[in-house]
Amino acid sequence: MNWQTVCEGLSATDRYCASVEVSGVEYDSRRVRRGDVFVAMRGEATDGNRYLEAAIAKGASAVVTDSREAYERLRREHVDVGTALVERGRRALAEVSSAVMGHPERDIALCAVTGTNGKTTTAFLLEAMLRSVGRKCVLIGTIETHVGEEVRVSPHTTPESRDVLEIFADGVKAGATEAVMEMSSHALEQERVWGLPVDVAMFTNLTQDHLDYHGTMEKYFAAKARLFVGVGAPAPRVAVINGDDGFGRRLIGENRQSHLMRYGLETLSGDYRAEDVQLHAGETRFIFKTPNGDAPIRSSLTGRVNVYNLLAACCAALARGLRLDEIEAGAASGAQVPGRFEVVPSSHDLTVVVDYAHTDDALRNLISLARELVSERGGRVITLFGCGGDRDKTKRPRMGRAAGEGSDLVVLTSDNPRSEDPMMIIEEALVGVRETAVRCIVEQDRAAAIEIAIHAAKVGDIVLIAGKGHEKVQILRDGTVPFDDGAVAAGVLREIA
Known part of the structure; x- marks a missing residue:
């Protein structure tokens, strides 16, 4: 050229x-x-x-x-x-x-999801629904990137525009007609998604995170809200927004250009709702209520938080032209999202779960789900967590409080300390834990902490290993080292067996 x-x-x-x-x-x-x-x-x-x-x-x-x-x-x-x-x-x-690159963004219909929690799961669910009706897809997100049948590593939740467009171009060559993207607040603020025409925009929720970058919740919200007015492109054709979330209701009130699809569990918050919700370990069922009919939804995902993720994906699938019966089949076909309430395989009756929860709200949701699952068998919730270094320090005591309020035992350890002293981070999180009456064990070494948490468990308990989820490395002051929560936990379980 x-x-x-x-x-x-x-x-x-x-x-x-x-x-x-x-x-x-x-x-x-x-x-x-x-x-x-x-x-x-x-x-x-x-x-x-x-x-x-x-x-x-x-x-x-x-x-x-x-x-x-x-x-x-x-x-x-x-x-x-x-x-x-x-x-x-x-x-x-x-x-x-x-x-x-020949304007590949013009040849692919883009669905974008933003919010603090649930972006990855919602994106995976929507891609599964689109693929279930034979549509070839591109997926760009935190865990991995999909180009048709090819799976690639994702270095960032939302890459630079040049890299996104190259992925789109590869997708178009492979026959893809749909794209599903997670759009982080950083990417929206920094205009890494400039000029991308979004057909369907989804908002999951907004809770405290990334204030080290944005400074205030208002600025954090403003960055997320850019998706719904367009970043160098027209506003999305359809806006799918969580009406149960306070910031979601603000977005709904500000919406002037997009066709609005409000979803939620509360009757007044959503035109698209979940009713008759049934939650079990390894299964979620509800009736998807819409203005144009209902559909029974069954998914292998677990917990109330995933009802919201399923609702967002169902609405976006409707916006992309899927019928209700196709959405029902697509939801049932959705695979486990890596590092999102991922149960570590075990040969005996100890339940160990790896999850990406790294905010106080996500941690609270995770523990609440675990509490529901153990309540029938009288088990305990053992929560292992840490806080990331070089990130929002104000959420550390909040995470500690969330862990302490819902758990029977807390194991406080290191996450990705980056350039900070791991014990200084732990001390800041410990402030919140001490506001509760829970017993807390401190172990800086994450592998040793995982071993302690699992050895403390008895039959009927759930051990939650929170914070890193799908990640395969730990970022330390001296560099990055291989580390996989699931693999370490599996090793401990094998030794016990």
Whole structure:
């Protein structure tokens, strides 16, 4: 593709349309190949403009920069390189990537889900429903990325726009017509999803998280709300919003452009509701009530929180044209979501569950579900958790309080401490635990803590290993090491057997 053609769709304040051909896009100079456009932008951690010369040395045919100084230097010293000056580097990255890759976002119907909790499960459920009627899908989320039948590792919940568009392009080549994405508040705020036309937008809930980045709940909510007005694209055609959530009700009140589908368990909160809810270990049943008919829903997912996730996915599936009977079949076909109330296989009567719960609200929901499951057999809830380092510190005592209020025994340990001292993090969480009367064991070493929690359990108890879920590493001050909660727990269970 000629650089001049790319420039036609670029919101640039100045440009030099050298007659060069471009074949790819990169924002990391280490990945640049001959013929690429290098988009240099100022980010949170570094400034891509520091690597212009390295990108050109590797063969970049054109450069987009958000620095006037860099742009003028390029015009003087590299007259054979196409150049463009932009105000917002991330927007330019999306525009250039879309043009060079042939606008794959136009050939795929996108459903996007945002919220504090439930994004991953809702995305997996919706993809399962779409696939159950023969539609090929792209899935982009926290745990993994799907391109048709191919499964890839997800380095981020929501990647940069260039990477999203490349996944979409691969999906279109594989015959995909649908895409389901988790959209994090960071990605919406930073405009990593700029220009993506969302057909169906879903909102699960909003509870305290990421205040280390957003600062206040109002700013956190404002970032999530951007999905429903469009980020460099029109507002979604359909907005699927949890009417039982306070912030969801605010979104409903502010909705002016999208067709609204309110869901919930409370009669006044949802036009799409769950009635006659039956919760059992390994099974959830309810009647999906809609303005145009009802459907019995059965899923292998467990707990009240998953009723909400199922409702969101059912509504989005309806919006994408599935019939009620197809949604019923699709919900029943949904597989276990890795690291979301994932029961560790065991040869004896000890129940050990790995879950990603890493906020006080998610931890409270998880413990409440476990309490329901053990109540009939008189068992106890043993909760192991930790708090992440270099993240919102204010939620640490809140998590401690949530764990202590619902559990019979708490094992407090390290999560991903990152650059912080693990024991300092534990001490901050311990403040909340001490506000309750629960017995608490502190063990910094997570593997040893898992062993302690499982050995403390008796038949009829549930051991909850919370915080890391699907993750396969632990991030420490000195680097990243392999660590899998499920694998460590399985090893302890084998030793006991």
